[in-house]
Each structure stands twice: as structure tokens, then as C-alpha cells.
Amino acid sequence: xxxxxxxxxxxxxxxxxxTLAQRSFGAAGHLWVHFVLCIYAVIALFPxxxxxxxxxxxxxxxxxxxxxxxxxxxxxxxGFQKVLSGTHFLLYFGNSLVVTLGSLVLIVLFGxxxxxxxxxxxxxxxxxxxxxxxxxxxxxxRLGTVSILQLIVALDLINTRTALILVYTAQGLPLAxxxxxxxxxxxxxxxxxxxxxxxxxEIAIFFQVILPLIRPAIATVAVFTMIPAWNDLWFxxxxxxxxxxxxxxxxxxxxxxxxATDWNSVLAALSMAVIPILxxxxxxxRQLIRGLTSGAVK
Amino acid sequence: xxxxxxWQLLVFLAPAVIIYSMFSALPLADxxxxxxxxxxxxxxxSFVGLDNYRTILFDPDWSAAFWNAMWNNIKFFCxxxxxxxxxGLLLATLFSLKGLRGARTYRTLIFLPTLLSVVxxxxxxxxxxxxxxxVGEKLMGLVGLADWFGPWLGQESTAxxxxxxxxxxxxxxxxxxxxxxxxxAVPDEVLEAAHAExxxxxxxxxxxxxxxxxxxxxxxxxxxxxxxxxxxxxxxxVKGALAGPNYSADLLGTYFYRTFFGYQAQxxxxxxxxxxxxxxxxxxxxxxxxxxxxxQRRLTRYAL
Numbered sequence: 109x110x111x112x113x114x115x116x117x118x119x120x121x122x123x124x125x126x127t128l129a130q131r132s133f134g135a136a137g138h139l140w141v142h143f144v145l146c147i148y149a150v151i152a153l154f155p156x157x158x159x160x161x162x163x164x165x166x167x168x169x170x171x172x173x174x175x176x177x178x179x180x181x182x183x184x185x186x187g188f189q190k191v192l193s194g195t196h197f198l199l200y201f202g203n204s205l206v207v208t209l210g211s212l213v214l215i216v217l218f219g220x221x222x223x224x225x226x227x228x229x230x231x232x233x234x235x236x237x238x239x240x241x242x243x244x245x246x247x248x249x250r251l252g253t254v255s256i257l258q259l260i261v262a263l264d265l266i267n268t269r270t271a272l273i274l275v276y277t278a279q280g281l282p283l284a285x286x287x288x289x290x291x292x293x294x295x296x297x298x299x300x301x302x303x304x305x306x307x308x309x310e311i312a313i314f315f316q317v318i319l320p321l322i323r324p325a326i327a328t329v330a331v332f333t334m335i336p337a338w339n340d341l342w343f344x345x346x347x348x349x350x351x352x353x354x355x356x357x358x359x360x361x362x363x364x365x366x367x368a369t370d371w372n373s374v375l376a377a378l379s380m381a382v383i384p385i386l387x388x389x390x391x392x393x394r395q396l397i398r399g400l401t402s403g404a405v406k
Numbered sequence: 407x408x409x410x411x412x413w414q415l416l417v418f419l420a421p422a423v424i425i426y427s428m429f430s431a432l433p434l435a436d437x438x439x440x441x442x443x444x445x446x447x448x449x450x451x452s453f454v455g456l457d458n459y460r461t462i463l464f465d466p467d468w469s470a471a472f473w474n475a476m477w478n479n480i481k482f483f484c485x486x487x488x489x490x491x492x493x494g495l496l497l498a499t500l501f502s503l504k505g506l507r508g509a510r511t512y513r514t515l516i517f518l519p520t521l522l523s524v525v526x527x528x529x530x531x532x533x534x535x536x537x538x539x540x541v542g543e544k545l546m547g548l549v550g551l552a553d554w555f556g557p558w559l560g561q562e563s564t565a566x567x568x569x570x571x572x573x574x575x576x577x578x579x580x581x582x583x584x585x586x587x588x589x590x591a592v593p594d595e596v597l598e599a600a601h602a603e604x605x606x607x608x609x610x611x612x613x614x615x616x617x618x619x620x621x622x623x624x625x626x627x628x629x630x631x632x633x634x635x636x637x638x639x640x641x642x643x644v645k646g647a648l649a650g651p652n653y654s655a656d657l658l659g660t661y662f663y664r665t666f667f668g669y670q671a672q673x674x675x676x677x678x679x680x681x682x683x684x685x686x687x688x689x690x691x692x693x694x695x696x697x698x699x700x701x702q703r704r705l706t707r708y709a710l
Contacts, residue, residue, distance in 0.1 A: 138507070141500050145512045148497060151575070152516045155530045158541065174541045214425070222422035225415055237423070244430050246628075246694045248636040250659075251687050252433030254440055254666060254680045259433060278429035281422050310414050339523035341639045361525045361643055378526055385521050393514045397583070 156382060163187055163375040170371050187376030191363075194373075196351065197380060200359035207269050207355060208337045211276035215333050216326050218277070219284030220292075224314050227289040228300070244282030249275065250342055260347055267350035275343050280333040287332075291325035292318060328399035338385070356381050438687065440680035451677070458681035472682075474653055475661035476689075478566055482657060483634040485570040486577075491626055493574075494581030499611060502589040513586065520579030524639040531572045532644055535559050559644065562654040569655050573640055577633070581626045588622035589615060624701035631693040635686060638663060658686050 161177060162170045169182035176182075191197050226238055249256075256275060265271040295318065303313045344358040354362070360381045367373050389396065441458055443451045462468050497516060501509040519527065535542045535558055543555040558568040592615055600610050638659030641649050647664050649656035662682045668674030 141503060141506060142508075145497070145500055145516075148493075149512055149515045152519055152578075155527075155534055156518065156522070158534065159526075159530055171539070174539055175544070214421075218422040218425065221418040225418035229415060229418075231415055237419070240431065241422075241426065244426060246632060247434065247687065247690060248632065249430045249434070250636060250638070251683045251690075252430065252437045254676045254683060255433035255436035256429060258436075258676070259429070274425060274429050278426050281426045281430075285422060311417065314418070335521055339521075339525075341523070341525055341643065357523045357525050360523070360529075364525075364529055374529075378529060381526055382522060386518075389514075389518060389521055397513065397517070 159375055159378050159382065163372075163379040167372055170375070184372075185376075187372030187374075188380070190370070190373045191376045191380065195359075195363065195377075196354070197356075197359060197363075197377065199352070200354050200356045201384070203269055203353055204338055204356040207272045207276065208334050210269070210273040211280060211337050212330055212333050214273065214277040215280040215284045216329055219281050219329060220288045220319060220322065220326070221314065222281070223285045223287075223289035223292050224318055226285065227293045241282045241285050244279075245286065249279045253342070253346060257346060265347075267348050267353050269348065269353055271347045272337075272343055272353075272355070275347065276333075276337040276340070280329075280337070283332055284329045287329055288322060288325050291322045295321055324398075327395050331396050331399040434687070437680045437683050440677050441684040443677045443680075445675070445677055458678055459685070462678070462681055462685065471653065471656070471661060472685075475656045475658050478655065479635055479637075479657045481566060482570050482573075482637065483631060485567065486574055486630050486634055487627065489571070490574040490578050491581045491623070491630065494578050494626070495585050495623075497578070498582045498586040498589060499615070502586055513583075517579035517583060519576045522576070524576070525643045527572065527576050528640050528643040531575075532559060535568070560651060562651045565645070565651060565655040569640060569644060572644075573637070576640075580629065584622055584626055584629075585619060588619040592618050624697065628694060628697040628701070631697075632690055635689050635693070658682070658689070662686060 158174070162174060164185060164187075165178045165182045166184045166186075169176070169178070222241075226234060260266050260271045260275075263271075265274075299317060299321075300313060303317055308316075338355075339357055340355075341357050341361060344353075344355045345361075348354070349358065360377055363377050364374055367377075440451075442453060442455060444454045444458065445451045462472050497512075500506070501512050503509075533539055533541070534545075537543065537555075537557055543552055546552050546555045556564070558564040596614060596618075597610060600614055605613070635658060637657050641655050641657055641660050642663065645655050645660075647660060647667075647669055649660040662679060664672070664674075665682045666674055666676060666679030
């Protein structure tokens with residue numbers, strides 16, 4: 109935004125028209141816009157801040173002054189200690205990580221391969237296959253749960269992380285194929301033809317030429333894939349509720365039910381579930397927002 | 407496009423098509439089929455035609471719960487359309503204004519709740535609204551409304567509205583970002599020209615920006631529709647599968663879950679569950695179909 113948002117420097121000549129920014133938007137205009145946005149930002153962040161602040165306070169301080177920051181007297185990490193030592197939270201984190209990253213890798217790899225085939229090769233049934241995959245973008249996979257459960261039982265995959273990875277991969281593939289094939293279509297033909305003239309095989313072209321070129325699109329796909337998989341409650345609840353395969357989301361859900369009265373632990377557990385996403389968001393927010401907006405324009 | 411050998415197609419397409427078919431498309435089709443069956447105590451399935459649907463839609467024991475969930479779901483969707491999308495539009499319009507400082511920071515902060523799991527969001531709001539902790543009451547006291555505070559999540563008359571507002575609060579980031587992207591795509595020359603003609607900021611919004619982002623508003627509507635008629639997590643994590651008090655917050659998603667897995671005295675039934683899923687499928691299909699036929703076809707003409 110550097111060009112259009114640079115403030116008007118006030119030239120003497122009346123012939124130079126003021127920039128759009130300045131005309132539409134005087135200092136007074138800025139003020140109320142900031143006012144509205146600030147208020148909304150507080151509404152958006154306050155609940156999260158409340159949990160983080162109270163998770164490091166003593167029990168009495170949580171009740172006496174819920175909105176106060178922790179002081180030297182009221183600061184305590186007892187909730188975190190209890191959660192880390194007394195429960196399987198780290199295991200749940202591991203499960204969520206395996207499931208989310210596992211499905212991410214499969215979605216990106218298989219999605220890019222299919223996107224490449226659909227956008228590069230001419231074959232009968234191309235459009236039908238495109239349509240078949242596109243259905244999955246709009247119709248939620250959850251509606252097939254009855255049969256998915258039967259299938260997972262039949263495959264003897266119940267209470268495994270593999271079951272979740274397969275379902276999330278199936279869920280993420282349609283959108284991934286759409287976004288990635290759109291990107292692959294924009295790659296100049298000369299690049300591929302040059303490689304082909306040199307006698308490079310199709311598989312090598314895909315891995316060595318195409319994959320590196322679509323990295324921005326892969327980031328977009330990663331955003332759309334990871335968040336729903338990490339946060340999902342439905343499939344872990346149904347396909348993998350066992351103690352060993354529980355994800356963080358399901359773990360927090362059941363933990364809250366079990367320890368509802370132990371506020372230190374509950375608030376610490378909630379914070380622990382929030383913090384990884386928070387850190388990821390801070391680290392990748394630019395990429396994430398670019399992914400969201402570029403995905404939307406397409 | 408290149409002519410291709412069969413093995414190349416197989417290598418590139420097979421993994422995606424097999425996983426998608428096996429774990430998404432075929433289970434969906436199979437669920438639609440299962441809705442026409444019933445199973446006896448021994449687990450033997452037999453074809454019963456439309457019986458399950460007749461039960462759900464017309465048997466008084468079932469239909470009251472179904473229509474309650476459906477009606478609640480419609481309200482849930484209407485609240486999102488009335489609040490989430492207009493507020494998202496307002497916020498996106500504000501921080502897409504040219505020359506606004508800190509636009510990126512606002513955008514980043516306001517989007518944050520959308521990323522968190524519904525389980526966490528649901529519990530945070532349960533705590534804030536809990537009369538026991540008193541945070542909600544205190545906050546309302548700050549603006550002089552302490553007397554208005556009530557146990558909103560626990561009352562039949564307010565539970566659904568409160569849960570809808572929580573969901574609106576969380577998911578406002580999605581319409582906001584989609585609309586923001588669309589607003590960025592509005593060409594500067596068009597806006598410059600309008601300014602040169604002396605149009606006011608408001609007029610530019612209503613007569614230029616808004617019509618140009620109609621396609622995105624259509625997309626936001628259908629995404630909201632699909633997400634709302636498929637909602638489950640928030641109600642389940644705050645209210646459990648019973649969506650209480652007295653089913654006042656029941657949505658199709660929780661109704662589906664109860665039908666499938668059973669609750670209290672009622673035994674779960676996969677085939678009845680499949681029938682409920684089929685009805686949800688039809689509702690979503692009707693929405694998606696209407697979107698493609700009416701909205702998208704008409705709007706592509708305006709696309710830039």
C-alpha cells in the first residue's frame with residue numbers, strides 16, 4: 109500500500125489535484141473510523157485476553173478480580189502444572205499435530221498432482237471429474253458420517269489417527285484441487301515445453317518445475333486445510349474418541365466437562381489450546397491473510 | 407492441453423480421486439441410500455422406502471423435534487445474515503479505506519477469533535456470561551445496563567439467540583476477509599472518476615462499491631448458509647447433545663447427532679440418522695442450487 113496511502117505533501121500549485129486518500133478522508137474522518145474499529149477490536153479480543161490473563165492467577169484472584177492483571181501476589185502457574193503433569197495434554201497436542209500435518213501433506217501433494225493432471229492433460233471425462241470434485245467444496249463431508257463410520261469400522265481404523273487423516277484429506281482435496289489447478293493453469297506453457305524438449309519426463313516436470321512454482325498457492329491451501337482439521341470436534345468425537353488418539357479440541361471439550369470446578373486447570377487448559385494457534389497466527393498472519401484474500405478473488 | 411498416456415493420468419489422478427471417492431463422495435451417496443433402509447435388533451437391514459422420512463416428517467414424536475431444529479436453524483441463519491455479514495461488510499469497508507493507518511493491524515486482530523476452535527470459544531463465552539463469575543454483569547454495569555443482565559444461555563427464550571451471537575462474534579472474520587478482498591479489487595480509476603464528479607463517500611459506497619461486490623456478497627451468503635445448516639460444534643460444546651434447555655437451541659446438526667447415536671431413552675439408529683442427514687443434504691443442496699441458478703448466473707454479468 110505504500111503508493112496510494114502516502115499522505116498528500118501539499119504542493120503549492122493548485123493544478124495538482126489532492127490524492128483520493130486526502131479528499132475522501134480528512135483527519136476528522138479518520139477519527140471515527142478508528143473509533144469504530146478500536147471498539148470492535150476490543151470486542152473481538154477481550155474474551156481471549158480474559159482467559160489468558162486469568163489462567164496465570166490464583167483461584168481467589170480469578171474470582172475476586174476477574175478483569176485485573178496478575179500481580180506478584182496473585183501470579184501462579186499452578187493450573188499449567190496440574191494440566192501438564194496430571195493429564196495427557198501433551199499427547200493430545202501430538203495427536204492434533206500428526207493428524208493436521210498428515211492431512212496437510214496428503215492434501216497438498218495429491219491435490220497438486222490432480223490439479224496438474226486436470227489442467228494440463230486433455231482426456232475424456234476431464235470436465236466430469238472436475239465437477240465430481242467440485243461437489244465436495246459445497247457439500248459438507250459430515251453428512252456422510254453414517255457411512256464413513258461404517259467404513260472406518262470395516263477397515264478396522266476406528267480410534268486411529270489414520271482414520272482422521274483420511275477423512276480430513278478427503279474433505280480438503282476438492283478446494284485444494286480447485287485452487288492449485290487454477291494456479292497451474294497460469295504457469296506459462298513455454299516453461300513446460302522447454303523441459304519437455306529437453307526430454308524431461310512428466311513426473312520430473314511436475315516435481316521439479318511445477319511444485320516449486322505454485323508455492324504461494326500451496327500456502328493458501330495450507331491455511332484452508334489446517335485450521336478446520338485442527339479445530340474439528342465432530343470426527344474426533346465419532347471416529348477417534350479413545351484416550352490415546354484424542355485431539356486437542358476433543359481433549360479440551362472432555363477436560364472441561366470433567367474438571368469444570370477446577371478453574372485454574374480449566375483456564376490453563378484453554379490457554380494451552382489457544383497459544384499454539386496464537387503463535388502460528390502471529391508468525392504467519394501476513395501469509396494467512398494473503399491466502400484468504402487471493403483465494404477469495406479466484 | 408497435452409495428449410497424455412493412460413499411466414500418467416493414473417499416477418497423477420488416482421490418489422486424490424480414490425481418497426476423495428472413498429471417504430467423501432461414496433459415503434455421502436451411501437448415506438442417501440441408507441435413508442431408505444431400516445435395521446432390526448439383529449442388525450439386519452431391510453428396504454422400507456420412504457418410511458423413515460414419513461416418521462421424521464409426520465410422526466408426532468419425531469416431527470416436532472425435527473421441525474423445531476429446522477426452525478431454529480432458520481433463525482440461526484437469519485441472525486447470521488442480519489448481523490454477521492453486514493458488520494463484516496462495515497468493518498471491511500472501513501479498513502479498506504485508502505490511507506487508513508493501522509488497517510493491517512485491525513484486520514489481523516479482528517480475524518483472530520475465527521481461528522480458534524469452537525470448543526474454546528463456547529467455553530470462554532460460557533464463563534463470561536456465567537452469573538457465578540460476574541464478568542458479564544460487571545461489563546454491562548460499565549455502560550449502565552447491569553439490570554439487564556440475565557442467565558441468557560440457560561433460558562429457553564434466549565439460549566438460541568445467545569449462541570447465534572457467539573457464533574456471529576467468532577465467524578465475522580470470514581465475510582470480512584472475503585468482502586475486503588473484493589473491495590481491494592475495485593479499480594481506483596472508477597473511484598477517482600466518481601470523486602471527480604463530486605460524489606460523496608457514502609454515495610460511492612452505495613452506488614459503486616456495493617454493486618461491484620455483489621458477487622462476493624452472494625458467495626458470502628451461500629457460505630453462511632452451508633456453514634449454518636451444518637453447524638454442530640458450538641451447540642454441542644456449550645449445551646451438549648440435548649441442546650437445552652428443552653431443545654431450545656437444537657439445530658439440525660445436533661438433531662442428526664442424537665438420531666444417529668441416541669440419547670437418554672432413545673436408542674441411536676444409523677438408518678434414521680442417514681435419513682436426517684439426507685434431509686440436511688436436501689436443504690443444503692436447495693440452497694447451493696438456488697445460489698448457482700439465481701445468484702451466480704445473474705451476477706457474472708457484473709463481474710469486473
